Amino acid sequence: MSINAHLHGDGVSPAPASPSASSDDHPDSSQTAARMLEKIANETDQWRSDAKDEAAAIVAGARAEAEKLVQAARDEAGRLVASAHAEADGLVATARNEATQMVDSARAEAHRVQEETRAVRSRHDEAVAQLQQLATEHRTRLRSHLTEMLDRVDSLPGGDTQ
DSSP states (O other): OOTTGGGSSSSOOOOOOOTTSOTTSOHHHHHHHHHHHHHHHHHHHHHHHHHHHHHHHHHHHHHHHHHHHHHHHHHHHHHHHHHHHHHHHHHHHHHHHHHHHHHHHHHHHHHHHHHHHHHHHHHHHHHHHHHHHHHHHHHHHHHHHHHHHHHHHHHSTTOOOO
16 A cells, blocks of 8 residues: 555545635646655555565565575585595594504513513523533642642652642
8 A cells, every 4th residue: 555545546635726726726737746645655665575575575585595505515514624634633643543553563572672682691500500511620620730730749759848
């Protein structure tokens, strides 16, 4: 309904004439002007309504587009996070495997060094035992030789020094 609906036909009475104008003064021009004002008012109302509808459609379209963009951004962020988690999990698994291999290698090296140390210690223990045996044999021979020499000195004539 027009804001000037009270000025037109179809149950609407015509606009009252201005008090200074008589009913004989330009009745056709007043009616024409009233119709033109009514037509302008109707068109203005229609333009306003169309503008509101168009603005509402633009806002609705912008909201829909914004929702799509937000959802696309969320989806992409979700994919990026999932990808980052997968990559991090892969790196952690690789690091664990490498650490396990390093620990296993270190254990194997430590075991090898222990075995090598045991073998060297065993060879040294054998060498010490041989040297102890040799020292014992030398001591025994030297004692025997010294005893023999003393016996010879004692058996010499005039070798009694007492």
